[in-house]
Amino acid sequence: MIETKNLRKLYTTDEVETTALNKVNLKVNEGEFVAIMGPSGCGKSTLLNILGLLDNPTDGEFYFLDTEVSKYTEKQRAHLRKKNIGFVFQSFNLIDELTVYENVELPLLYLKMPASERKQKVSHVLERMQLIPRKNHFPQQLSGGQQQRVAVARAIVSEPKLILADEPTGNLDSANGEEVMRLVTQLHEAGTTIIMVTHSPAYAEFAQRVVHLFDGHIVTENINSKEFHI
Amino acid sequence: MFGNYLKTAVRNICKHKGHSFINVSGLALGMAICILIMLWVYDELQLRANTPGTGDNTNIYLFSALAFIILLMACINFMNLTTARGAERSKEVGIRKVVGARRTGIIKQFFSESFLLVFFALILSAILVELLLPAFNRLTGKQLTSTWLGNPYILPGMIAVTLVTGIMVGSYPAFFLSSVQPVKVLKSALKPRTKGGLLRKTLVTFQISLAVIFLVGSMAIYRQLDHIKSSLDMFRDSIYAAEKQVMMIFIYLSFLAIFMACHGLYGLTVFVAEQRSQEMGIRKVLGAFRADVWRLFFYQFMKWIITANLLAWPIAYFLLDNLFIRNFAYRIPIGPWPFVLSGILTSVIALLTVGFQTFKAAAANPSDTLRSE
Ligand SMILES: Nc1ncnc2c1ncn2[C@@H]1O[C@H](COP(=O)(O)OP(=O)(O)O)[C@@H](O)[C@H]1O
Ligand SMILES: [Mg+2]
Numbered sequence: 001m002i003e004t005k006n007l008r009k010l011y012t013t014d015e016v017e018t019t020a021l022n023k024v025n026l027k028v029n030e031g032e033f034v035a036i037m038g039p040s041g042c043g044k045s046t047l048l049n050i051l052g053l054l055d056n057p058t059d060g061e062f063y064f065l066d067t068e069v070s071k072y073t074e075k076q077r078a079h080l081r082k083k084n085i086g087f088v089f090q091s092f093n094l095i096d097e098l099t100v101y102e103n104v105e106l107p108l109l110y111l112k113m114p115a116s117e118r119k120q121k122v123s124h125v126l127e128r129m130q131l132i133p134r135k136n137h138f139p140q141q142l143s144g145g146q147q148q149r150v151a152v153a154r155a156i157v158s159e160p161k162l163i164l165a166d167e168p169t170g171n172l173d174s175a176n177g178e179e180v181m182r183l184v185t186q187l188h189e190a191g192t193t194i195i196m197v198t199h200s201p202a203y204a205e206f207a208q209r210v211v212h213l214f215d216g217h218i219v220t221e222n223i224n225s226k227e228f229h230i
Numbered sequence: 231m232f233g234n235y236l237k238t239a240v241r242n243i244c245k246h247k248g249h250s251f252i253n254v255s256g257l258a259l260g261m262a263i264c265i266l267i268m269l270w271v272y273d274e275l276q277l278r279a280n281t282p283g284t285g286d287n288t289n290i291y292l293f294s295a296l297a298f299i300i301l302l303m304a305c306i307n308f309m310n311l312t313t314a315r316g317a318e319r320s321k322e323v324g325i326r327k328v329v330g331a332r333r334t335g336i337i338k339q340f341f342s343e344s345f346l347l348v349f350f351a352l353i354l355s356a357i358l359v360e361l362l363l364p365a366f367n368r369l370t371g372k373q374l375t376s377t378w379l380g381n382p383y384i385l386p387g388m389i390a391v392t393l394v395t396g397i398m399v400g401s402y403p404a405f406f407l408s409s410v411q412p413v414k415v416l417k418s419a420l421k422p423r424t425k426g427g428l429l430r431k432t433l434v435t436f437q438i439s440l441a442v443i444f445l446v447g448s449m450a451i452y453r454q455l456d457h458i459k460s461s462l463d464m465f466r467d468s469i470y471a472a473e474k475q476v477m478m479i480f481i482y483l484s485f486l487a488i489f490m491a492c493h494g495l496y497g498l499t500v501f502v503a504e505q506r507s508q509e510m511g512i513r514k515v516l517g518a519f520r521a522d523v524w525r526l527f528f529y530q531f532m533k534w535i536i537t538a539n540l541l542a543w544p545i546a547y548f549l550l551d552n553l554f555i556r557n558f559a560y561r562i563p564i565g566p567w568p569f570v571l572s573g574i575l576t577s578v579i580a581l582l583t584v585g586f587q588t589f590k591a592a593a594a595n596p597s598d599t600l601r602s603e
Contacts, residue, residue, distance in 0.1 A: 049413045054413045055411075078330065082329065082330025089416060098234075102237065107330050110329060112231075
């Protein structure tokens with residue numbers, strides 16, 4: 001599903017040049033669940049943003065669904081993104097002026113889905129996330145755990161092939177963190193490809209494979225023993 | 231999709247009621263003045279068509295230009311206030327792009343929002359035109375009406391003003407915000423720093439200068455009138471009437487300039503408060519009190535007000551000096567008072583305008599402005 005070859009990302013601000021990613025070679029197959037770990041500032045978010053077509057690499061090759069996309073324009077990326085990728089962030093990133101229902105509906109609006117189909121999909125996903133009683137609330141009226149559930153609902157409502165999560169449990173207490181992990185695992189079991197950045201070794205255990213980043217390059221890749229035995 | 235745009239727009243307007251009100255009324259005033267001048271120009275043109283031989287069109291060009299400049303300034307103030315809170319809106323744009331919005335979609339959204347506000351401004355400006363028309367008629371010695379029957383051009387005129395305004399005020403926010411890159415704004419909760427603002431500051435300083443010039447003018451002519459009244463002379467009456475007319479125009483222009491300057495100043499305050507919020511948070515962590523923070527804002531705004539006054543005084547002096555040469559017989563020195571009073575008045579009005587907003591910024595908890603990932 002995803003393959004990168006010698007991926008590099010440089011950030012140039014005024015006179016300082018930061019190499020956020022250096023020679024990253026990563027392959028993720030359809031249906032896999034991969035965790036990315038590493039210290040702060042090692043390039044995890046940068047990698048996830050490039051894999052999620054939010055940004056272009058400086059150089060290197062990037063194959064998304066067997067197409068080389070590293071030179072795509074924002075317009076081309078937006079097109080691929082909305083059909084294939086769902087995002088979950090650490091800081092939830094819901095639109096404050098939209099209700100729970102409207103936030104979840106947004107990706108479908110941009111996909112120009114007919115109203116009846118939209119309504120059915122949103123209701124279905126809200127029910128699955130146990131958010132029906134909250135559907136007319138605004139994000140600020142919800143707890144952190146509930147907000148992240150809305151964000152997950154929004155990420156999966158269009159049934160994307162790939163879910164990217166950047167420290168989705170980072171702002172949550174352990175009970176809510178585990179709840180989010182349970183949802184992510186369910187999605188994986190249903191066949192969705194998942195790439196998740198996390199700081200928590202315990203949550204990384206849920207993945208089939210853990211990629212360790214350090215100073216912008218991959219240092220080790222472990223196959224989780226739990227999965228190994230299956 | 232359009233419904234979604236309108237929902238976000240209306241909720242944003244409601245969330246910042248005071249802000250939206252100031253923005254809409256500032257724009258409405260600009261539009262109203264523009265419509266009034268258009269009525270005058272239309273009337274003059276008809277008059278000239280009916281009485282051949284009156285060929286001089288200088289005034290018509292002059293007033294049309296004035297109408298356009300006033301509308302343009304109102305639009306710029308509106309845009310500055312809209313984009314001052316760009317950081318807040320750019321997060322929304324980032325999210326919309328992540329879930330699939332294209333640039334054109336964002337552009338459409340912000341144009342819809344601008345046109346909604348311009349539509350509110352249009353309604354308000356129609357009311358303002360009705361209210362200002364008697365005074366405007368007295369000033370110009372005309373009997374203008376704003377009824378659609380009396381003037382077949384008023385409806386197309388208003389539609390034209392609305393379209394021009396909507397396109398002017400919509401374009402900058404739309405293109406500015408639609409270029410936002412999601413990776414930049416969603417990286418953390420830390421607000422991106424809006425750089426620069428030299429153009430905003432220059433523009434507001436210029437607007438305060440204009441207000442000072444008209445204020446000095448009004449006061450100087452008032453003194454002049456007082457002086458003429460006390461002298462007995464056969465030319466007195468006609469000169470008195472002419473001077474009074476000029477004074478009335480100056481007073482109206484002062485009010486207009488003050489309102490516009492306040493609108494611009496308010497937008498600038500919002501911008502500066504946003505721009506410096508992180509710095510203020512850091513200062514507070516390091517031990518600054520609310521009063522220290524407020525003082526910093528105060529110095530910054532006083533600097534612009536003083537600059538505006540220093541720029542305006544020589545220009546006002548030069549203009550008035552030339553104006554009074556015509557009435558040499560009654561000429562009295564302008565004296566320092568119109569300048570001093572205008573300076574004090576603009577300072578007070580300006581500080582009242584910026585006071586509340588800077589007070590809020592100074593009172594914010596450092597944790598709100600410094601929250602990162
Ligand atoms: N927009 C940017 N401009 C400049 N430098 C950046 C930018 N984004 C990230 N960086 C730098 O790139 C490196 C990797 O950042 P990031 O991917 O956010 O790390 P992580 O998510 O692992 O904490 C850091 O050194 C960071 O300072
Ligand atoms: Mg990160």
